[in-house]
Amino acid sequence: MTTIDEVRKTLGGKPVLLVAPGDAGFDGVAPVVFAGDGAEPALVARPRDVGEVSAVVRAAAATGVPFAVRGGGHAYARYGTVAGGLVLDLRLLGGVQIDPERRVGIASAGTTAGDYTGAAAEHGLATGFGDTLSVGVPGLALGGGIGYLSRRDGLTLDNVLGAEVVLADGAVVRASDDENPDLFWALRGGGGNFGVVTRLDLRLTPMTVVTGGLLAFAPDPRTVGALLAAAAAAPDELSLMVNVMKAPPAPFLPAERHGTPIVVALVCHSGAPEDADAALAPLRAAGTVLVDLVRPQPYPDLFGLAPSQAGMWPAQRTGFVQTVVEDVAAQVIDAVRTAPTPVAVLNLRPMGGAIARVPRDATAFAHRDREVLATVGALGPDGGRVAEARDWVGRTADALGLGGAAYVNFVADPGAGAGDAYPPATLRRLQAVKRQVDPANLFRSNLNVLPVEEPAPARA
Ligand SMILES: Cc1cc2nc3c(=O)[nH]c(=O)nc-3n(C[C@H](O)[C@H](O)[C@H](O)COP(=O)(O)OP(=O)(O)OC[C@H]3O[C@@H](n4cnc5c(N)ncnc54)[C@H](O)[C@@H]3O)c2cc1C
Incomplete structure (x- = not known):
């Protein structure tokens, strides 16, 4: 049998x-x-x-x-x-409940960011996720969750109030600050290592109209650094990401730019609308603007911007940088020009704001003091070009000095280990929780935390 x-x-x-x-x-x-x-x-x-x-x-x-x-x-x-x-x-376990009085949203295991964002918007509320509505809420939250509200409200995992978890022995437990606090700590950043999360309770924040959208710039290396400098000085209500990328064949981009390098900022100002123009001015001044689609709009409408990547073969490396100096930005722009795949991008996500105000050891996401999350990705429909795409990603990521610390949710190498994402102290604590709740490592199809003790550092 x-x-x-x-x-x-x-x-x-x-x-x-x-x-x-x-x-x-x-x-x-x-x-x-x-x-x-x-x-x-x-x-x-x-x-x-x-x-x-x-x-x-x-x-x-x-x-x-x-x-x-x-x-x-x-x-x-x-x-x-x-x-x-x-x-x-888990997709048949859908269902969202919004409690506007307590400002708590409950996401079942199969809930997508889109299901939840739509339900919360009916009450003028939101919880910050990433940039894509089809992503699963628990999958996103367990690794981090960085997106349009992160500098104001923190990562998605910073807004998790509690969870229901099916452990490796089939037991159903609650995890929160008051119940199983070690498990609760590990769930927030430790990915799917500790059990099946069947319900997440999330903090909601009032949200109706934001000023956001896309700014596309000519591929001037100085623009990249200027956008990152503007982000670092911006109020917390401004979250953004910057893509140095091959322009997709989108109707809102000039046809002659399609397939050539551009710099794109995807921005969201979630403060008072009358403050938006002043907050956005340094971004608009960062270079030659080709397209400006930034305008007041209902928060859920922001999510139409990210194209689907379904069916593509991904090659990707992720890490953190302080900034991107002009010389390196020029190398990345050149690399994008000759990339072997239709999607070729350096994605930069300024951190700071509320992300940085959470103590480093409060959750298993320890990269609180990093300035910019940086990810180099090459994606295409042709599996025969993956090796070439990986080489391109490796060379481009090396130019940026990426390595040594990864963001769990953007890891693409199935062979990557937890040591690639977690600092040693965080990893040891995750391993201790893993030994308690999953000693046989049933939940291992993830950035796997092994239920082992870290070997003691060798003595000099
Ligand atoms: C197009 C695209 C856009 C993205 N944008 C962003 C972004 O803006 N910001 C960001 O932070 N991330 C982003 N991500 C990354 C995304 O957050 C991660 O890939 C996330 O882990 C996906 O969760 P999932 O449930 O959709 O995927 P899955 O592949 O189903 O799950 C991912 C991992 O989580 C585990 N898991 C999922 N659900 C549960 C559960 N209920 N209980 C226990 N374990 C579970 C799985 O076992 C697996 O290890 C993006 C990814 C894509 C492909």
Whole structure:
């Protein structure tokens, strides 16, 4: 009997929806967002309530089958699937509840950023996520969550008030400042290592109209540094990201620029509308503006800007920089010009503001004092060009000096280890929690924290 047969037998009598290759609907539920090497899963389990999640987790633990937990499916390293194994697909566990009085939003495991943002907007409220509505809320929040409100309200994980978690032994527990505080600490930054989060309680903030959108500039190396300097001096109400990128064939960009390097700022001013122009002026003065789509708009409308990357093969490296000096910006612009993939980008996300006000050890996201999160990415539909794309990413990231510390949610290398993302003290604390709640490392399709003790540093 194969282990998959054992899973079926273990789940026998439980009403969990199981979908296998050849079953109707398998081709719709098995893929994750990105293309990649590796065979498809042998079984996808689609629980509809927490009891069924627990049953699937117990079956995975009992059989030892290769196991992955899938939320929105957006992990660049394709953590949400596993070749020949069992995928726990959380998408049928949707549902958002908004409590406007307490200003708390409750996201079930299958909730996307779009589901939640739309429901909260009906009450004039929001919780900050990233830039893309199809991303899963727990998947985003467990790693960090940096986006349009981060400098004002912190990362998504800074707004997590509590969680319901199915642990590796199938037990359902709560985690918050008052209940299982070590687990609560680890969940906020430790990714999917500690259990299946079936519910997140999130802080909501009043939000109706923002002044935001896209500013596209000519590819002048000085513009990159000027935008980052403006961001560093900006009020917390201004969050932005800067892309040095191959211009996509978007109708709002001049046709002659398509496929050539441009500098784009995606901005969101969430303070008083009458303060927006003054806050945005230094950005508008950062270079030759080609397109200015920044205007007052309902907060959810900001999210139409990010193009879909579904079906692409990702190559990516992430880290932190202080700034991008002119000479390096010029190298990146040149690199973008000759990149082997249709999507080629240096994505820069200024941190600071509320992100930096959280103490470094308050959550498992320890990069509080970093100035700019930087990610070099090359994506395209042709799997045959991945090696070339990785080389390009490596060279460009080296020019920026990226390395040594990564942002969990942007890691694309399936072989990356937790030591690439967490400082030693954070990693040791994560490992201690892992030993408590998942000693057999059932939850390992992620940036894996091993349930081991760090070896003591060698004595001189
Ligand atoms: C197009 C695109 C845009 C993005 N934009 C941003 C952005 O602006 N800001 C930002 O911070 N990030 C961004 N990300 C990164 C994104 O936050 C991460 O990839 C995130 O982990 C995706 O979560 P998911 O549930 O969609 O993906 P999945 O691949 O399903 O899950 C990712 C990881 O989380 C685990 N996981 C998911 N749900 C649960 C759960 N309920 N319980 C336990 N573990 C779980 C999975 O096992 C896996 O290890 C973006 C990614 C893409 C592809």
